[in-house]
Amino acid sequence: MTPVVAIVILNFNGRHYLEKFLPNILAHSAGNDVWVADNASTDFSMSWLSENYPEVRTISIRENKGYAGGYNEALRQIDSKYYILLNSDIEVTENWIDPVITFMESDQRIAACQPKILAYDLPTHFEYAGAAGGFMDYLGYPFCRGRIFDTREEDLGQYDDEADVFWATGACLFIRSDAFHQSGGFDECFFAHMEEIDLCWRLQNRGNRVTYCGKSVVYHVGGGTLHKSNPRKTFLNYRNNLIMLFKNLPKGRRWKTILFRIILDGVSSVRFVSTGAWPDVFAIIRAHFAFYAMIPELSKREKRTxxxxxxxxxxxxxxxxVLGKHRFDQLTGMRFPTTPKS
Incomplete structure (x- = not known):
């Protein structure tokens, strides 16, 4: 019989996180398969797993394919109705699975869902990666209920609801396996960062819903593979944002939006200069040239949506x-449905 849920942890040199959080995941996930897919780690993660947790199922990937390629390869080998893509640096809580699956079962159009993501280092506040569900403005800047840029809201129960969102975080992503595979999975040209936003965008273009369930709570360390101060992270975020806009925006708006982003990314570079963060400035420049080089290939595989x-x-x-609006409820005209669409 096919298991209802497969919890899949993608690992790259994260043995220290597995040692810390895997016991908690196993304790609160009884009855569900737990998998660790290893992206060619060199820290002996897999041998440690086999010695200490033989009940955990494993997949070895021969090279580091990043978040996108690693999960694509792993999920092709796992048969389950639902996948939970779970970062290794997350602490789950009791009954974290059932509320989300129950919500998703209520509407077959719900393809993806995320729980409430709180900060492991500051449990009273939301975490950067997903918070209470993600959104994106027309220029491609992602933000969340509970977190806009560097401002995190305190969790006071304001997002204990179920809601439709624009994107669900890849840090803890519940997704129907058929929706994942039918949509083509993650785009591997992203490698890591923003691939889940791209996937959620494509899912919605197919008529699916992407949602948030505040009845489930997990705690996220964040920056487990790449810290936010790492220029490599800057490069991937800026390059992948442009790729995502090129792929998903209607042709009539695509280049106008990207032109605005070029200007705003230049302004962002000036901010990095003012703080002496020259490696990030060079990362932004490299990100743009990398994106420009990819345009011919992106154009070849473009699909009408x-x-x-x-x-x-x-x-x-x-x-x-400029306007100083640092909380989600202060944003002008934010009106997204919190109940199923008719």
């Missing part, structure tokens, strides 16, 4: 940095 995903048609950059 029906544009459905609801962007926030204001600038979150303007509202945050």
């Amino acid at each position: 029906t544009y459905r995903a609801p962007l926030y048609f204001r600038s979150v950059v303007w509202e945050y940095f």
Whole structure:
């Protein structure tokens, strides 16, 4: 009989996180298969697993394919109705699975869902990677209920609901296996960062719902593979954001939006210069040239889609940095459904 849920942890040199959080995951996930897919780690993660947790199922990937390629290869080998893609640096809580699966079972159009993501180092506040569900403005800047840029809200129960969102975080992503595979999975040209936003955008363009369930709570360390101060992370975030816009925006808006982003990325570079973060400046420059080099290939594999995903048609950059709106409920005209669409 096919298991209902497969919990899949993608690991790259994360043995220290497995040692810390895997016992907690196993304790609160009884009855569900737990997998660790290893992205060619060199820290003896797999031998440690086999010695200490033989009940955990494993997949060895011969090279580090990043988040996108690693999960694509792993999930092709796992048969389950639902996948939970779980970062190794997450602490789960009791009954973290059932509320989400129950919610997803209530509507077959729900393809993906995320729980409430709180900060492991500051449990009273939301975490950067997903918080209470992600959104994106028309210029491609992602933000969350509970977290806009560097401002994290305190969790006071304001997001204990179930809601439709623009994207669900890859840190703890519940997804129907058929929706994942039918949509083509993650785009491996992203390698890591923003591939889940791209996938959620494509899912919505196919008529699916992407959602959030506040009845489930997990705690995320964050930056387990790449810290936010690492220029490599800067490179991937800036390059992948441009790739995502090119792929998913309607042709009539694509180049106008990317032109705005070129200007705003230049402004962002100036901010890095003012703080002496020259490696990040060079990372942004390299990100743009890498994107430009990819345009011919991206154009070749372009597919015609029906544009459905609801962007926030204001600038979150303007509202945050100029108007001083640092909480989600302060944003102008934020109206997204919190009940199933008819």
